[in-house]
Amino acid sequence: MTEHLRAALSDDRDTPAGVDVEAVRTRAGRLRRGRWAVAGVAALTAVAIAVPVVLLRPDPAPPAPSAPVTAAGQAAPACPDTAPAAPAAPAPATGPLVGFAPTGGLLCGYLADQTTTMADGPLGAVTRLTAAQARALAAVIDAASGPDGELGCTDELALPYTLQFAGAGRLVTLRVQPYGCGEVSDGSRVVLAAKDPAFLAVVKDLPTYAACPPRLNDPRTVFTEPAGDALLPADTVRLVVCGYVDGAPAEEVRTARVVETREARRYVTEFDASPSVDDLACTAERGSPVILVTAVTPTGTKRVVGEVGNCRTLSDGTRSVRNEALVRSLWELTQR
Amino acid sequence: MRDDEGFAAFATANGRRLRHAARLLTGDDGRAEDLVQTALARTYLRWDRIRSDDPVAYVRRVLFTAHADWWRRRWRLEHPTETMPDTAAPGDLAAELAERDRLRTALAALSARERAVLVLRYYEDLGERETAAALGIAVGTVKSTCSRALGKLRISPELVESEER
Numbered sequence: 020m021t022e023h024l025r026a027a028l029s030d031d032r033d034t035p036a037g038v039d040v041e042a043v044r045t046r047a048g049r050l051r052r053g054r055w056a057v058a059g060v061a062a063l064t065a066v067a068i069a070v071p072v073v074l075l076r077p078d079p080a081p082p083a084p085s086a087p088v089t090a091a092g093q094a095a096p097a098c099p100d101t102a103p104a105a106p107a108a109p110a111p112a113t114g115p116l117v118g119f120a121p122t123g124g125l126l127c128g129y130l131a132d133q134t135t136t137m138a139d140g141p142l143g144a145v146t147r148l149t150a151a152q153a154r155a156l157a158a159v160i161d162a163a164s165g166p167d168g169e170l171g172c173t174d175e176l177a178l179p180y181t182l183q184f185a186g187a188g189r190l191v192t193l194r195v196q197p198y199g200c201g202e203v204s205d206g207s208r209v210v211l212a213a214k215d216p217a218f219l220a221v222v223k224d225l226p227t228y229a230a231c232p233p234r235l236n237d238p239r240t241v242f243t244e245p246a247g248d249a250l251l252p253a254d255t256v257r258l259v260v261c262g263y264v265d266g267a268p269a270e271e272v273r274t275a276r277v278v279e280t281r282e283a284r285r286y287v288t289e290f291d292a293s294p295s296v297d298d299l300a301c302t303a304e305r306g307s308p309v310i311l312v313t314a315v316t317p318t319g320t321k322r323v324v325g326e327v328g329n330c331r332t333l334s335d336g337t338r339s340v341r342n343e344a345l346v347r348s349l350w351e352l353t354q355r
Numbered sequence: 356m357r358d359d360e361g362f363a364a365f366a367t368a369n370g371r372r373l374r375h376a377a378r379l380l381t382g383d384d385g386r387a388e389d390l391v392q393t394a395l396a397r398t399y400l401r402w403d404r405i406r407s408d409d410p411v412a413y414v415r416r417v418l419f420t421a422h423a424d425w426w427r428r429r430w431r432l433e434h435p436t437e438t439m440p441d442t443a444a445p446g447d448l449a450a451e452l453a454e455r456d457r458l459r460t461a462l463a464a465l466s467a468r469e470r471a472v473l474v475l476r477y478y479e480d481l482g483e484r485e486t487a488a489a490l491g492i493a494v495g496t497v498k499s500t501c502s503r504a505l506g507k508l509r510i511s512p513e514l515v516e517s518e519e520r
Binding site: 021023024025026027028029030031034035036037038039040042043044046047 | 359362363366367370371372374375378379391392393395396397399400454455458459462473474477478505508
């Protein structure tokens with residue numbers, strides 16, 4: 020049977036050869052422009068605050084550092100908006116990459132393209148490291164050695180993330196490649212640390228890249244961050260929006276929609292100004308759409324959930340506001 | 356600057372194989388063409404990063420993942436397609452082509468994942484581990500899916516009838 024199958028599958032006599040390479044390049048151009056979509060929200064006549072239509076062109080993001088930042092006296096870590104580039108010709112590190120005992124740090128994950136699982140999108144997941152986590156990771160990295168000879172590792176699953184370590188007035192930013200050889204780099208030097216069991220023990224449950232969760236069965240489970248003083252943080256640089264119906268992904272399966280800085284700040288301002296409601300007074304309809312919105316700042320993230328059907332509210336588990344037009348506009352993003 | 360010539364050569368050299376795999380996956384010429392274009396376009400966007408690694412494995416993974424995403428978006432049962440278009444040929448060749456087409460019709464009745472696993476295992480000739488990596492699933496899932504798919508083919512009315520001929 021299997022040889023029969025193999026022969027039948029391999030028979031490509033009726034498969035045309037040739038590829039229209041120009042058409043491929045044109046499509047690539049469209050993919051590049053549309054991938055990280057800016058909110059294009061039509062002005063709604065019934066709404067007092069109109070949000071203008073925005074062309075599919077991303078707001079200029081903060082420039083990513085071409086090399087990791089080490090700044091003496093800089094104590095407050097902040098995630099770079101894109102993952103640092105892999106070093107072109109890294110040298111094995113002969114000294115420690117971190118070199119001090121950090122008091123804290125950040126793990127910065129980036130938006131992953133669902134089709135290829137490459138995380139080359141902008142910042143989408145930020146986790147504050149405790150002092151213990153930061154010290155444990157720094158110890159593993161500083162004890163690790165560089166590659167012995169030329170590296171022959173594949174990073175086909177390129178999901179790099181950034182680690183920042185802070186303490187004693189110092190700040191070190193490192194690029195981590197969790198696949199292939201597990202390289203950790205400061206831009207010019209590299210050690211092989213990211214596959215060390217002690218390293219993995221710290222990061223195994225931390226989000227090293229950002230993507231829409233495969234399901235959203237119980238929205239209450241996403242509220243893991245402190246509620247804070249406002250529904251959405253004032254220093255939000257981006258909103259990542261995922262749509263669901265009855266727990267299952269909406270039309271565009273697991274493809275996050277992104278609202279960039281200018282528009283994101285407008286959403287933040289308008290949601291924070293929207294009237295508060297008592298969530299218990301509204302019963303969500305079965306089958307009504309739900310949006311999971313992650314507000315990303317350089318130092319953290321906050322998740323809120325929007326009910327698009329009956330309630331039309333946005334909630335962080337502690338406070339809820341009602342703004343039908345904005346909630347619906349975010350849902351409509353997920354349908355494009 | 357992107358290596359456009361290198362990409363064009365790569366696309367030309369691998370286009371037929373990709374298009375054939377896409378036809379086997381989708382059972383539809385139009386969707387197959389769209390799938391190949393999408394896979395090559397995504398590969399082109401990352402060409403400078405992957406060209407010195409294993410671009411064939413990369414574009415294959417993109418093809419199969421894009422197909423899986425397309426299939427999940429549809430949220431409906433797949434319907435077996437009709438026999439793939441083919442031109443009539445005389446004599447033994449006709450019998451051979453008819454046999455091939457019966458097998459492809461039976462293949463079209465499988466689920467998208469079952470088809471993907473069979474195409475990767477028996478057309479792309481990947482091992483179980485490589486197939487699992489290409490589809491982002493566990494090796495055990497590859498084994499069970501393959502076993503189930505072959506079992507379905509063995510009892511497929513298309514193929515049972517052909518054996519009785």
